[in-house]
Amino acid sequence: MQTNLDQLLEMVDIFHLAEGRTETDVPFFSLIRRNRPTAMMPGVLTPSFCLILQGSKKLHLGQDMIYYGAGDYLVSLFDIPASGQVVSATRQSPYIGLRIEITADEIASVMSEAGINMKPPNRKIGRGAYVGQSDENLQLLFIRLLELRGKPEAEIRFLSLLLKREMIFRLLTGDYGHLFVQRIFMEQQNEGIGRAIEWIKENYNRTFTIDEVAKSSNMSVSGLHHKFKAVTTMAPLQYQKQLRLQEARRLMLNGSANATAAALEVGYESPAQFSREYRRHFGLPPLQDIKALYRLPVPEAFETS
Numbered sequence: 001m002q003t004n005l006d007q008l009l010e011m012v013d014i015f016h017l018a019e020g021r022t023e024t025d026v027p028f029f030s031l032i033r034r035n036r037p038t039a040m041m042p043g044v045l046t047p048s049f050c051l052i053l054q055g056s057k058k059l060h061l062g063q064d065m066i067y068y069g070a071g072d073y074l075v076s077l078f079d080i081p082a083s084g085q086v087v088s089a090t091r092q093s094p095y096i097g098l099r100i101e102i103t104a105d106e107i108a109s110v111m112s113e114a115g116i117n118m119k120p121p122n123r124k125i126g127r128g129a130y131v132g133q134s135d136e137n138l139q140l141l142f143i144r145l146l147e148l149r150g151k152p153e154a155e156i157r158f159l160s161l162l163l164k165r166e167m168i169f170r171l172l173t174g175d176y177g178h179l180f181v182q183r184i185f186m187e188q189q190n191e192g193i194g195r196a197i198e199w200i201k202e203n204y205n206r207t208f209t210i211d212e213v214a215k216s217s218n219m220s221v222s223g224l225h226h227k228f229k230a231v232t233t234m235a236p237l238q239y240q241k242q243l244r245l246q247e248a249r250r251l252m253l254n255g256s257a258n259a260t261a262a263a264l265e266v267g268y269e270s271p272a273q274f275s276r277e278y279r280r281h282f283g284l285p286p287l288q289d290i291k292a293l294y295r296l297p298v299p300e301a302f303e304t305s
Helices: 004-013 104-114 136-146 153-172 177-188 193-203 210-216 221-232 236-253 259-265 271-282 286-295
Strands: 020-023 029-034 041-045 048-054 056-061 064-069 072-076 080-088 095-101 129-133
Touching: 004 048, 004 095, 004 136, 041 236, 048 136, 056 095, 056 129, 064 072, 080 221, 080 236, 104 153, 104 177, 136 153, 153 177, 193 210, 193 221, 193 236, 210 221, 210 236, 221 236, 236 259, 236 271, 236 286, 259 271, 259 286, 271 286
Parallel strands: none
Antiparallel strands: 020 029, 029 095, 041 080, 048 072, 048 095, 056 064, 056 080, 072 129
């Protein structure tokens, strides 16, 4: 008997996916294929929901190593530096993932219209990314989304948004729904980690103090440290450093800056310090790392989505 995952794989096969990421007619929906295992590569998880159809992957998040495979999904609710690695994939049986981009506004809208309790859960703060196991309802929604292929643009635009909202509803009412509530509660407060993360993202390329971050989110320094690490698995200044290094790598990879220019662009005053921290994080000095990435079959291979 054919399972939903088998049907999804057959439907994805029609796209004749190349190695890497393939965008679809649905703006927030993309397909990912890897024909072979990859190295463990640092990157940044962005708010998204990714269902794995085939193959397996592991995610290094803080002190935890998380493994997930066919039928599992990864949800990220914040921008979180992490490292990812495809561990099971061949050309005959590639790693296949389906990725949906989500936003806090979309989550809040579904919660409001569905009448889901907006009070924060009586649980300790959880990290902003997790792995769960999909059920038939979620899998069927992806089937319906893939069935929109080739439909008129207006039909795709309207129906895909309805399907996305139902996906969010299913995630909200599932075993990890409290983490979605946590995200929205943080977004709706004048204080909290959601605001602190956004503030650091807006100011990552300048020098600042922990006191400034705490003040921006109306938190105490000790409260900021505790809650920030619970959600992102790292301290605020570690988060800033990883954002700097990721952006510098992107600038060098697309050819818009050399190592020195990239270092200055992201806020480093000392190219030597930049080179040391870059090597510590990525495993190679800047120029060697970029040359190694250019030799990879697909430039996207270091992404963690």
